[in-house]
Amino acid sequence: MTKILFVCLGNICRSPMAEFVFKDMVKKRGIEKEFYIESAGTSSEEVGNPVHYGTRKKLQQVGISVDGKYARKITKEDYNKFDYIIGMEEHNISSILRIVGNDIEGKVSRLLDYSNNPRDIADPWYTHNFDITYEDIVEGCEFLLRKLGY
Ligand code: 4NP
Numbered sequence: 001m002t003k004i005l006f007v008c009l010g011n012i013c014r015s016p017m018a019e020f021v022f023k024d025m026v027k028k029r030g031i032e033k034e035f036y037i038e039s040a041g042t043s044s045e046e047v048g049n050p051v052h053y054g055t056r057k058k059l060q061q062v063g064i065s066v067d068g069k070y071a072r073k074i075t076k077e078d079y080n081k082f083d084y085i086i087g088m089e090e091h092n093i094s095s096i097l098r099i100v101g102n103d104i105e106g107k108v109s110r111l112l113d114y115s116n117n118p119r120d121i122a123d124p125w126y127t128h129n130f131d132i133t134y135e136d137i138v139e140g141c142e143f144l145l146r147k148l149g150y
Pocket of ligand 1: 008010013125
């Protein structure tokens with residue numbers, strides 16, 4: 001089983017979107033039993049809060065529910081628990097490393113580093129555009145699945 005933790009700053013916009021998009025992709029391919037997928041934030045700011053309305057609404061449009069997800073913060077223990085710890089942007093990566101310590105097993109990466117056009121995921125907190133973030137995340141998740149051999 002491959003264990004993946006998607007990470008952003010607050011765990012209310014981007015990383016829950018990646019979590020539920022990736023869960024939907026593996027379910028549609030009938031390979032959900034091969035994966036354990038979660039998301040977390042690097043900040044305590046939104047801990048316990050539900051998924052942001054923009055992410056919730058965008059995923060609703062494509063038939064994906066985020067019910068039951070509440071923001072949590074990444075912990076040092078997550079480094080041992082997960083095989084892949086995937087940030088949304090460069091800044092997340094340094095925040096993740098501050099929390100988990102040195103990435104001695106090479107588990108930490110940025111989602112769109114798996115794509116043909118490595119870049120940060122567009123941050124809807126600033127763009128207010130959840131459509132572009134969704135497209136970025138789908139692109140990243142598709143390339144990630146391919147890297148994992150699916
Ligand atoms: P997320 O979005 O990191 O994609 O969940 C944000 C959530 C909260 C803040 C910024 C981005 N904030 O500044 O509180």
